[in-house]
Amino acid sequence: MKSKYIEAAVYKNERISDCVFRLSVKGSFDVKPGQFFMLRAWDQEPLLSRPISVHDVDDEKITFLYHVVGRGTQILSKLREGDDISLTGPLGNGFDLDMLKGKVALVGGGIGVAPLNYLYKKLSMNEGVQVSFHAGYRSQPFGLECIQGSCSLLNIATEDACVGEKGYIIDYFEPKDYDMVVCCGPEIMMSKLMKKCEAAGVPILVSMEKKMACGIGACLVCTCKTKDGKKRSCADGPVFLGSELILND
Amino acid sequence: MKSKYIEAAVYKNERISDCVFRLSVKGSFDVKPGQFFMLRAWDQEPLLSRPISVHDVDDEKITFLYHVVGRGTQILSKLREGDDISLTGPLGNGFDLDMLKGKVALVGGGIGVAPLNYLYKKLSMNEGVQVSFHAGYRSQPFGLECIQGSCSLLNIATEDACVGEKGYIIDYFEPKDYDMVVCCGPEIMMSKLMKKCEAAGVPILVSMEKKMACGIGACLVCTCKTKDGKKRSCADGPVFLGSELILND
Amino acid sequence: MTSVNICGVELKNPVIAASGTFGFGGEFSDYFDVSRLGGISSKGLTLAPKQGNDGVRMHEVRSGMMNSVGLQNPGVEAFIKDELPQMEKMNTAVIANLGGSTIEDYVKAAAMLDKSSIDILELNISCPNVKEGGMAFGIKSCVAYEVVGEVRKATSKPLMVKLSPNAEDICDMAINCCKAGADAISLVNTFKGIAIDIKSRKPVFENISAGVSGPAIKPMALRMVYEVCGCVDVPVVGMGGISTYEDAIEFIMAGSHAIQVGTANFIKPDICLDIIEGIEAFMAREGIKSLEEIRGIIK
């Protein structure tokens, strides 16, 4: 789908846990899992739009899952049905579904499950793919709409042990059983998992979150270091092969 | 009443004509007619709060009447019941009721009727005062809640002749019949009426609208020229005797 | 412990209300206990009373405002007689902000203030709104050197020189002011800007340019404060767009001993109190005992 700038109306915006909201916008969207939109529901301030991944898409709407962390997401959280919102997208490369064959593990940390939900939905339609889902949270889980009740293997860990194992999900996750790992979460989590996968010789795809200005590949503020030089996480990513990336940590 | 900074909740906000809204805020306020509040219903942008006159006060709420002209008033116009709003005030000198004795004419132009409504209400409680009301509008009249049905003499002029006389209200107004004239409206209207009053030897009070930053007398950006030097329209005004003022043109 | 010492004057805390935005303090006492402030810098004074500029004096811009007040003030004599007694009672450091358009006027006014009870003399060499002189003192450091040196001779009060961000070279300017005898440096004053009314096809302000202040200028102001802190040894009082305690901490981490809050006073009349309490809470949270621990820490 060609990326567009769209002015639309909020379909629904609901709090689903302490600081996490789910926002839907009416319309028909053709999007790859792992792609994102630049959202804007304000006029002047903050200056920039906010990159948010696609959490789900159906025939009549697109859904985002977001964590309220600052001014932009705070404004999003106050949206009510019918309010104006603008979207630029879909943006980014998204996950390459052709790479995801055999036994695939999706590993999400916190709000990182947002894009994995839609990836799961797409993958589970493909034959020859067995998907398992591994999600870590600080406390109460969220964002598993497409997964819960459908996924044959769902592991959850929470730091406060309120659901599932106690602690970090990657401590309960063993890459070697899989053909491919996909991870989206805090950079420190992705970096640790990349090492684990490297050691196990299992390829991993990660979705990078860098601060963005344009979101469309023009300004070069969102680059990450790869073995092939600096790449734009908005246009060349956000999905990168772990083996390409050079993370600081 | 000592001026305060108050965080309050919107009681009601309704459109009453094309670009004119009426906003009420719950609370108990002790305010003189002609005083104003600095209103703010946004966080960062625009930077400054907006000065709005008191349109009405009753036991449980304060009411403002405002014209949507730019970004600040636009944000005000979107407020819904229960939304946050902050008010600093009451500010300014207000009308000196003791000066308003005998036959008093209140002359308002457009949104300039806003403070006169409350002035009328207060004056009409005083004995020995006969108040007449003269209001000019571009088109449909508004803001006459306390006046209509109560005021023995109400003259209206509209530029499109939709109600009352056609044209400008001051062209239908003759100061010489009155002991005192009070005017609030565009500067050009006040300036013309001041000249008319001067010629007729009738004293006039006008309410000045200058751009304000602090609203409380500290920054000196809102001064107007008087025979006694520059005075702050927020703290020394907004109400001035016409004979004090030196208007341009 | 939020207290700080600026050229021998002990401030309760580093938050000073900036000149021209806080009148002589009285206007704000309805809204909060102004004795909570570290200090108040008076409306800019001049030797003779001034009526200030004609025409539009204020224009709002994105995250900021422009002003062209032009140093309207009652003059130093009336200040000492009518305003200072009240300011003294406010139980906070009293800073007299002094502007001028000739060296003679500066010196005469400084000599008068020297005999008054003010705590600090803040020499404004930067007001861009007075046509003659006002601007020039703050642009070229050799000119600043001269006026600061003369004022230095006229007063034994702690002398804080307030720099303009429009200076050609802010570090050179600060160094020269110190050489000429400044006990402290404050910066920044407003940035020179213009605005045009496209309907009338005329500049908004009669003087064409006016001074830009508010959050919009913060990144530039902070940079200048950081640079000046790196090149002088006297205490630096930073300002420019501070509207939250986080902003204040940034200026302190850049090296400021104290900070001033200007335009933000117009956002919420008791914002200085929010900033003071925010700094206190931040220090408690981060286990900071004295602001010295974080002052200039980014260096």
Added chain:
Amino acid sequence: MTSVNICGVELKNPVIAASGTFGFGGEFSDYFDVSRLGGISSKGLTLAPKQGNDGVRMHEVRSGMMNSVGLQNPGVEAFIKDELPQMEKMNTAVIANLGGSTIEDYVKAAAMLDKSSIDILELNISCPNVKEGGMAFGIKSCVAYEVVGEVRKATSKPLMVKLSPNAEDICDMAINCCKAGADAISLVNTFKGIAIDIKSRKPVFENISAGVSGPAIKPMALRMVYEVCGCVDVPVVGMGGISTYEDAIEFIMAGSHAIQVGTANFIKPDICLDIIEGIEAFMAREGIKSLEEIRGIIK
């Protein structure tokens, strides 16, 4: 008639996409017909390819942003080979923005571009993000004079020199660039600012300072453009915080022949089109036949 002529090059309209904010144009063709633009200024080029700065490259501030990209670009050779052919097809004026850290590099790169099909060479003497050299060229006018003079010798393309707002004296700078052979002046580049992460107690950017752009800088940028228009005879291309057609008209009324739109492209990808259409509508409403009628009208 929105068309304007900048040093012999006819632009359809005065709206140019600013360097570093519009890539090489291709990224925006999904969102609007980029041939509607007056011109596109390329991402800043250098002789050799550059990977740009490490660490955080962007930080949002009130009504603006700070960037520290550090001239990441494929180098002039790759630009000519891989990017220019596409840019040519965009049917708008192609401006090559050239940065550098030594005079030799500038001259070599200019000579290569001289043989290419670009319409205008925009010499960026102002990028504050490259540690060595980049800053200095844009601060002192004598240094600028030298580099502009050398580049002038290396090219017969129309030469537009882009000034930094951090210059000591913006008029003196513009005058010197013209003396050295500039056919046009563009300004402003980003303002030098800093930001501090108070949690980590470190500067946000590895280079400590970074460039501030966006609506926050508009009043200062407009002032500088106005001043430069008053002291040089060549066409001036103004920019700095333009995000609406009203902003663009202000810059034109201050004397700009054309304007550039930078950071605002990130607010809405087709904002340049809004600005172009806004200018057209304004001209129609006000009965303005040619922008010449209002250019510099406030003087």
